[in-house]
Amino acid sequence: MSDTTEKEPQPRRRQARGERRIAQLLQAAAQVFCTSGYTAASTNAIAREAGVSPGTLYQFFPNKEAIAxxxxxxxxxxxxEAYGEALAPVDPATPLEEAIGSAVDRFMAFNTDHPVFFALMHxxxxxxxxxxxxxxxxxxxxxxxxxxxGSLMPDAGPADVTRTAHVCLGIYKAGLELVLAHEGAERAAYVQETKDVLIRYLEPLAGDRTGTPAVD
Amino acid sequence: MSDTTEKEPQPRRRQARGERRIAQLLQAAAQVFCTSGYTAASTNAIAREAGVSPGTLYQFFPNKEAIAxxxxxxxxxxxxEAYGEALAPVDPATPLEEAIGSAVDRFMAFNTDHPVFFALMHxxxxxxxxxxxxxxxxxxxxxxxxxxxGSLMPDAGPADVTRTAHVCLGIYKAGLELVLAHEGAERAAYVQETKDVLIRYLEPLAGDRTGTPAVD
DNA sequence: GAAAAACACGAGAGATCGCTCGCGTTTCAC
DNA sequence: GTGAAACGCGAGCGATCTCTCGTGTTTTTC
Structure with a gap:
């Protein structure tokens, strides 16, 4: 009934040291999640990786899930923050190759910079x-x-558009897996291959309508 | 020193009942592995699913890994057995579309019939x-x-061929994931999309050589 | 400077899981 | 029919993992 009656009271005022520990623990968790996966990663291992005791870890996170x-x-x-509206609708005047290329580059860069993302999502x-x-x-x-x-396939049903979108995302994920499995020049080559697969898949949809299966 | 001195003696002569139990347990394991994944699947859960006690399970399998x-x-x-030499080299005279189509059909059918396969491999x-x-x-x-x-890309380096092969397999896996996530007509549509992606990806490699990046 | 609060520790409680063991039942070989 | 071996049970051992708790240290607040 009083003023600041919250169900989850957080009178926990973090000190600078605490914030540092949190960052430290998250970095350690990222490392362990990457190598072991979420389930196999033990909280004790995360704490050890961060150089703190298990008890300290639970001073900042209520449970293992909260860390993830x-x-x-x-x-x-x-x-x-980094890619802002990379997901935003692009200018329809942009050539297909360019649109695909920049989108793939952005997301591939993010995922290679943060391999945890893939590990947690996958x-x-x-x-x-x-x-x-x-x-x-x-x-x-x-x-x-x-x-x-939508602009590429003006005369396709919504189900077809959705399906094509899922296929595109699937292609990207498959490419990402290959990209993450390689390094250097080979990695770059796989990025290019991913773009090629997408471009060749989508190109016929733009001007050509013969791909529409007119089954009778 | 005697005649049948084997390191791993298997004087275990299975009875018909035992063989039935093994099949029963493997089917239960397939079910549990499918829904929970290998690690999360507990041997007790497998035994329960099969309607037997944990002790009985270990009468036929030395440990959890052996079940998988x-x-x-x-x-x-x-x-x-079923697809024999579906992996065997096909007649080079076979059109690309037909070769891809039949290969994808065969493997998709197997995987949809045995979803455990994907669960265990993935x-x-x-x-x-x-x-x-x-x-x-x-x-x-x-x-x-x-x-x-090799026959499609006669003047490509072995590294390029290997990379292209990995991309093809990645496309198939991505398609399989989408196929397994849908049913009925939608599932069939995703099978067709998978074929299309592969065909469109590989078609330019057959007659067109402009794709070869002649970087200097 | 003293009380309070945040931080840190590490032993271990509580739960789960893989797997074992002792004992009873069924089936097979002779 | 009888002994041996395969089958079946389920309580529970030992290991592991998440999370807690009592205690001690550092930082903040007044």
């Missing part, structure tokens, strides 16, 4: 809250791709 | 012995694809 969630949130935020055993975030991002990305495809 | 291995071996065997936490089998299959498939591509 905070990590995911920060990555999402950083992605939006695991089959991610916690519930994490799956929600994944689904939300997935839906958003699919929506953006659909918007882009 | 036996399951994998049987799947591999069944694949070779998990990031599969046991060591399983990873070996996966790598071996992977290498075999890549080799087959390389052989097919």
């Amino acid at each position: 969630i905070e990590l995911g949130d920060r990555l999402m935020h950083e992605m939006r 695991g089959p055993d991610i916690p519930g809250r994490m799956a929600e975030a994944h689904d939300q991002l997935h839906t958003t990305v699919i929506g953006r791709i659909e918007a882009l495809l | 291995i036996e399951l994998g071996d049987r799947l591999m065997h069944e694949m070779r 998990g990031p936490d599969i046991p060591g012995r399983m990873a070996e089998a996966h790598d071996q299959l992977h290498t075999t498939v890549i080799g087959r694809i390389e052989a097919l591509l």
Whole structure:
């Protein structure tokens, strides 16, 4: 009834030391999640990697899931910060190759800079809250791709557009997996291959309508 | 020193009942692995799913990994039985579309019939012995694809052929994931999309050589 | 400077999981 | 029919993992 009656009281005023520890722990968690995956990663291992005791870890995170969630949130935020509206609808006048090329480059760069992102999103055993975030991002990305495809496929049904969007995202994910598995020049070559696959897949949709299966 | 001195004596003569239990347990394991993944699947859950006690399970399998291995071996065997030399080099006279179409159809059918296969092969936490089998299959498939591509890309370096083979396999895997996520007509549509992606990716390689990056 | 709050530790409680063991039941060989 | 071996059970051992708690240290606040 009083003024600041919150259900989840957070009278926890973090000190500078605490913020540092949090960053330290998140970095360690990223490392461990990358090498072991979310489920196999133990909180004790994360604490050890960060050079602190298990008890200290739980001073800043209520449970293991919260670590992944905070990590995911920060990555999402950083992605939006760095690439802003890379997901935004592009100018329809932009050539297909250019649009695909820049989008693939941006996302590939982010994922190679933050391999945890892939590890957290791809695991089959991610916690519930994490799956929600994944689904939300997935839906958003699919929506953006659909918007882009809308101008490419003017006379296709919405189901076809959605399906094509899913195929595009699948191609990107497959390419990303190959890119992350290689380094240097070979990695760059796989980035180019990913672009080529997408371009060749989408090119016929632009001007050619023979691809539409007129099954009778 | 005597005659049948084996390091691993298997005087275990299975009865018909035992063989039935093994099949029962493997089917239950397939079910549980599919829904939970290998690591999250508990042996107790597998036994419960099969309607037997945990002790009975260990009467037939020395440990959890052996269950996955036996399951994998049987799947591999069944694949070779059913599709024989689907991986074998095809007649070079076969049109690209037909070759891709039949290969994709065969493998998609197998994977939709046995979703465990994908679950076991795709998990990031599969046991060591399983990873070996996966790598071996992977290498075999890549080799087959390389052989097919060899005739398509006569004047490409071996590294390029290998890379293209990996991209093809990646496209297939991505398509498979989408196919498994849908049913009925939508599933069939995704199969067709997978074929289209592969065909459009590989078509330019056949007659067109402008794709070869002549970087200096 | 003293009380309070945030930080840090590490042993271990509580839960889960892989797997074992002792004992009873069914099936097979002879 | 009888002994042996395969089958079946389920309580529970040991290891591991998440998370807690009591205690001690550092920082902030007044």
